[in-house]
Amino acid sequence: MPTIEELLHAYYAGDDAALNQLSARLRRPLGRIAVVILRSRGVARGALVEWDVHACLVRVWVGVALSRVGGRARWVHERWSALRWLIGILCEQMDWTMGFREPY
């Protein structure tokens, strides 16, 4: 089974299917992290369903797509693991969704 990093390298090399593999593999792990972020920001357990976690994950994968074809900042594989980079995108999207804006 390819690693997360191998999949992201493959996607950048033109393998479109690798993005689907990445999103399938990381859907639940990233979803859990999103829920932890919501709870850490004080969202009550019963109110979690009011936040569209799925929409945030869609934006993570679109962010990855835009890093290949849309001129957005790419994964810098010399510096970060792919997972660290993806979690960073998720955090950014969660902040935006929850109304946190720079300067923090």
Next chain:
Amino acid sequence: MARAARTGIQIIAGGRDMTHDEDAELDEMFPLPAGVVLRECRFGSSNVSPVVALPLPGEQAGTGPERAAVMLRHSDPKLGVTVEVREIRESGHLSARATCTDAGLLNKAEVAVVFFGSAENRLVNRKVPLDVPEENGCSGSADFGKLSALADELGTSLGMVVCLTV
């Protein structure tokens, strides 16, 4: 717990990702709360639509008759999806229509439309349910709300990426 610790060490030491069993174990340890639904994302070519300029604030709908309505169209043959988004000048809203060549996705999937613009790293989601049967697949439509609201979020240009969520 010991298993989890061992798993962690393996990931750090070996660069190995989770197996299906380990993922299931994580689900057991950290279950997603009831009601939190994570659907499958399906991308095709994951290309982007053409990017169009958005009207300046003084050119919003109804105040600039010479301005052409904003229109975006994107087809992803790999996904079998075509999305057309157009501004309704009278209301200032964006109206979307999506078609999909896979009839099996009728009432089972949505087309996720994610807009991007000149504002760095800002993305805005909208969705179109595929709830209308068509001769060669299925389709759906949706009101995406005010164009000016999107411009407030995204800046001076607009493009989109589409995927299916199932």
